[in-house]
Amino acid sequence: MKREIPLLIAGIVGTVLVIQYFIPHVPFGTLNDVFSDWFTVIQATAIWLGVLNLVKVAGDKVYKRQKDWQYSLIIIVCFLGITIIGFFFSGGRRFLDSGTAFTWLYDNVYNPLVSMMFALLAFFVASASYRAFRARNKEATILLVAAFLVMLGRVPLGDVLTNWLPNWLHMSNVASWIMNVPNMAGQRAIMIGIALGTVSTSLRMILGIERSYLGGE
């Protein structure tokens, strides 16, 4: 029963959601929103499971002085600090209102940290490109040439260098052609495969053939 009931729920909900896509009439037309609302409620409730787990795992590490326990201590201090500040140091206002200590921390600590992580991407793109664009074989060489042309076409220098050529050979037009024709064709082929794979996987779950996500074989 532990597995049959979830399978039954998945099957019924999956079937209903497929049907409702084609039927706008009530109750079908509103079911998608109803299920989405339910998911949001469950998701919001379940956040406590995650938070409690985070505190437990980090707390255990600190208590048992496991390797790198100092990082876990930072997690606990930050978690408790932001929670206490949000709840008790908002000066009678909502903690998300501007001017509260919580908002100050959000704007001046959290946001810069997130921006810093995002900015790391620039360096990682450079190192990944260096590896990917090495002309080791025919395919990698094509990739290298295409990437070079696209990058050149995206900056003014590209057009300055190719101004004397016919319009369709201007570097910006060449870059656009690479992006809109061969690149787009490849992307669409992948997306068609993804769409078919999604339908197939969903059908396996609705029919109960796919059970691995419930812990089954």
Add this chain to the structure above:
Amino acid sequence: MKQKFIMATALTLALAFAAMAQVAETSGEPVTESAAPDTAVVLSVAPPGEVIAQDTPNDAGSSVTIKWQRSADDVNGVPGFGGYNILRGTSPDGPFEVIGEATSGGDEGDQVYKTYLDNNAADGVSYYYAVESRLGDLASRTVTQSPVTSSQQWFNFNLINMLIATVFLITAILYYINSAKSGKKLYIRKIAGLEAVDEAVGRATEMGRKIFFIPGTSDMDNVQTIAGLTILARVAKLTAEYEARIDVPVSRSLVMVTAREVVKEAYLNAGRPDSYSDDMVYYLTDDQFGYAAGIDGLVVRQKPATIFYQGSFYAESLILAETGNSIGAIQIAGTAQPSQLPFFVASCDYTLIGEELFAASAYLSHEPKQLGSLKGQDLGKAVIMAALIIGFIIQVLGIFNFASLFSVAGG
């Protein structure tokens, strides 16, 4: 005498005008509210032409589509033309209340008409609509001839092509599942990324290091996350058999609960329930870059031998994969996010591209019913390829707009 004649003429004209206005309003003809009679310059605005109101098709009710022929002043670009008022009433004689406004100019693709959607109509109530053209303080109105009632529809005919495609695909998949059940041998091509799973887990065991499994940053409502967890089932079972150690840091509470169930069951199936611990699957944060930072820290400090990225990833994909690459871990990624695939291809040893992620469960389990579903999927792909070739020829020859067969009206 002359004065009396002028007064009589004025009175007659005024009465005739009032009578015409009355007749026009009841018969749906335009009504012109002109300036005061003593004004020297005659001011008026041309009313909209025919007004048609109909229940909006293929919808969930509460909506009426109002379409009218643009006012001549709008068409001629008379300066100061101020657009249209849309009015609604339950009787052709009024009273009407203004429910919205529309700017001047025609519909996209049809400059003769203008369309407005009343999305606040009550189902089952008969309404009359009036459209009023405006020019300064002047207004001129045309009323619909007959009442209209909004209602909910039982089928969205705009999606008929989607329904045919869905039914075809489902039938094909079910057919091949049944064929597979009857014992028919099905060929499945080798997927390098999945073939490498055993090797990757074995390598971690030999090195005495951990295996990291990252299920992405989406929740359980994303089919990619579910597909990723089916791979986790296989990886966790191998890990249990090899007595290696697996860590599954997650970014969603529901994924944590599900992943725990998956890993626990895998250890049970491998005959090693005692080796399982809830701490193998742990929550970091819901925040995208906080999650990436957390995993990067763990990877750099713990130096896992193998890292799996299976699920839905966004901008964090390259941050994670490059950090894994920098410590020399063997990395197997899989996602159906086309924009993230190049990053994984550049940074990982193996990448499951799009549909391969969804095929993983069938591939790893070798269960005939699951393999059958892949075969049905392949038939769908063959049909799409044929449609592309035929469509290309038809479009090039200009026979008809083949692409329109695949577009969803209103979508």
